[in-house]
Amino acid sequence: MTFLQVTLFLWEGFKLSLLIFAVTLLCGAPLGLPIAFCSMSNFKPLKAVSKVFVWIIRGIPLMLQIFVIYYVPGLLFEYPVFAKIDRFFFLEYGISDTGRIVAVLLAFTINYACYFSEIYRGGIESISQGQYEAGYVLGLTKSQIFRKIILKQVIKRIVPPMSNEIITLIKDTALANCILVCEIIKQAKELAATQALVWPLFYTGLFYLIFVGILTIVLGKIEKKLDYFKS
């Protein structure tokens, strides 16, 4: 295999890594918000449920969570929903792995939503009570205070920890190969097994590095954009 062929073969896998990255970010980031609000709720049962949920999700390896989501419907309810999706899409459209990818996306979204929720919570709770009180004495509603006063200060504070988490996310996508989803590492292992080529496995690192480089620049720009005020 030529270098170009290997690169293209790996790129096929990296596209899937990027898909997992994008979907997790786009679904997990908003989903983290209601979880954060539940964790801060004054309604004790809701708060307790939310805290326990976050504890479990953050306390168990993501790889194990992927296994649980993929296998448990079949093992417990004798309804292997993801395998069924796999077969359906393969028979109807000739696309393989769909159900596996859905299972991975689900596991990643839930897992990252919990991490994001803790970042949001920390950010919101770090804003001084005085900011709320200043809003109250000006006759503003709670929602006006949150949207017009608190939110931007929270965003400024959570950009650095979010950047960290986002950079971790792209590398975590490699975990998808535990249920044989053909992301980039799985592709490289494929080459090792079928073509006896080991170097592509190390070559994958360059894909991650370039992408993380781009992310670092973009996230740095966002951070810089919020530099005009101190909070």
Next chain:
Amino acid sequence: MAFLEIKNIKKSFGKYEVLKDISFSLEKGEVLSIIGSSGSGKTTLLRCINFLEFSEEGTISVDGNTIYDGGSLHKYTDAEIRENRLHFGMVFQSFNLFPQYTVLQNVTLAPTLLKRGTAEEIEANARRLIEKVGLSEKVDFYPCQLSGGQQQRVAIARALALNPQILCFDEPTSALDPELTGEVLKVIKGLKGKDSTMIIVTHEMDFAKNVSDKVIFMADGIIEEIGTPQEVFDNPKSEKTRSFLQKNDEI
């Protein structure tokens, strides 16, 4: 009936009684200073008046209308509390400006959200108030670019923008360097007029003496002494007032 009427306010935090039966009244255009040592309940009283805390007992009336009755079973809705708060303006010890907004935006934010006029009217009024506190050349600055004294003056303009009937100051100069307190006190003094009723919690005794029509000395959650500045500062009746003022003089 006086313009502001505070009757039998009681407030506890857990077992700790912070305010034990506070009553006083204030006429329109009067300036009231509240003095006393830390922990005497001055700030809590001001926070009760602004509904940042809710007294368990007692009433607050403005201009003949009872706007709050802590003893009644009536459960105040958020909208009622907001309505009540608008009788009062509040300037905090730590300014609490909104860091992401410029000086002008800090002053226009609340009137804009409360729809107190057109955008042009609100901005013109804000610029007038910013000029009044002497910060015309700083309208487009962010709070982090201002000194503490300047920030506090912006906070005063922000409170004035809603045209409150009674303006409250919670130790407005306590977080400032000594050389910056003067500019803030000057602005507050400049606000004195027949229409502006003010309550000032302060540790600045000379200021309280010069600017107020009425002085309250608080100790351990009660009003130990109330009267004109001359009565309280020059002829204190209570032993506690005397020793407090004496300690202050020694410093």
